[in-house]
Amino acid sequence: MIEVLTGSTLNTIQDFGRSRAMTLAVARGGAMDRLALAQGNLLLGNAPGDAGIEVVFFPFRIRFDAPTALAITGAEGLATLDGRVLPANWAITAQPGQVLTVQAPSSGSRRYLTFGGGLDVPVVLGARATDVKGNFGGFHGRPLQKGDILATLPVSAAGIRFPEYGYGLSHPAPLPGGTETVVRVLPAAEHHLFTPESLRIFEDSTWTLTSSANRMGYRLEGDTPMALHHRVSLFSHGIMPGTVQVPPAGQPIIQMMDANTCGGYPKIATVIEPDLRLLGQTPVGRAVRFVTVSRDEAVTAIRREATELAALERDLRTLRAGLLCA
Structure with a gap:
């Protein structure tokens, strides 16, 4: 279980949203940075669109009461696990009693927390994403508040383990650069x-x-x-x-x-x-x-991103297989 220690009106549970529900006049919703969410999930062996936490208000703190695999992706900034600084775009296992603190970004504006198995909240209209406007999805249809208790789904890739200090992405999702x-x-x-x-x-x-x-x-x-x-x-x-x-x-x-x-x-x-x-x-x-x-340039960009994400998934699967055999 995961206990939320800080609340706001902005931090919500998100996945890839409800694109199929738009014909019902329901917002697509989902993560504002789908690529960062996907990368965090893939680090853990989850499906790319599994539900995680989109953090927009900082500092954000959570406490773990059981060993939990987690990843931090998206905007770059300071994050600590019981005071130990974690690198950007990193996966690690938190131990019972440890507290994760996520500080405001130094680059970008949204940070994503994903967990082994994904967050266990109800599927509503095909997704677990929070629709704050409609008051449904996510955790009781609202932003996360202090004292909320979150559970994770069973880990699909049984036996995954991380090195003592975890591992991360060598090529994370790019953030807005320059001025x-x-x-x-x-x-x-x-x-x-x-x-x-x-x-x-x-x-x-x-x-x-x-x-x-x-x-x-x-x-x-x-x-x-x-x-x-x-x-x-x-x-x-x-x-x-x-x-x-x-x-x-x-x-x-x-x-x-x-x-x-x-x-x-x-x-x-x-x-x-x-x-x-x-x-x-x-x-x-x-x-x-x-x-x-042009349309062709747009299609090429979309296909390139999908190809790179698929390659990352293959590479991480190979890495985790090596760790399992180590």
Whole structure:
């Protein structure tokens, strides 16, 4: 069992979300950085989408009452197990009574804790992810609070053991680098309704991520607002995580993992899947820039990420087999 020692309104249990429930007007949800969650699970021999904890409010502390395999991935920052510093993107076994403390990131904004077997919370509409807006999924449909007791599912890869000091990733999921987060986008349905000058502004401007940023959406702010050729009235229509809408004020909104499934603002672009996680790791106040790519380039990026994740799974399976025989 795992006892939560600190609470907030932001730290939640997440997995890969409910993409199949979007036709029911249910948000896709799930981890804002799916790749970091997947890497943490693979370190432990779990399935990539098993449920873990998405930590956004720090410091976050948990205590273990039984030997528990755990991994820390995502944003980089200080983490200690009973005061012993753990490297970034690391897997280790916690012993009964030990306390894990996860401090605020030095790079990125979301950290992920995964556990051998995955967290044992009910499956609702095909996923264990917390939908705070709908008050379901995860741990009683809410963020984690002090005193919550979490259980893990049986470990599927029986016999897994770690070296005394654990092991980690040599090539973890990249975090936003430099002074700005660059994300690749595809033109969306109403792209052609924007003036040529606005399309230039969209891609040439440096946008700032405002404090109006949460799991539902990110509001950006720039020096020059964008405009349509002429005023249009749109019925609410389908949107999804990554959709970039432009309300009348002319400043873009990016739909994130807990986005509604429909909306009426014109859509100028869609962030490609591999870069949506970079936005999830972007802290408030950071600069964001858009780069338009072709459909083929987007597909290549998606396939590359899937190939690299599959290769990591194979490598870790080989590593764990070696440890088991050691």
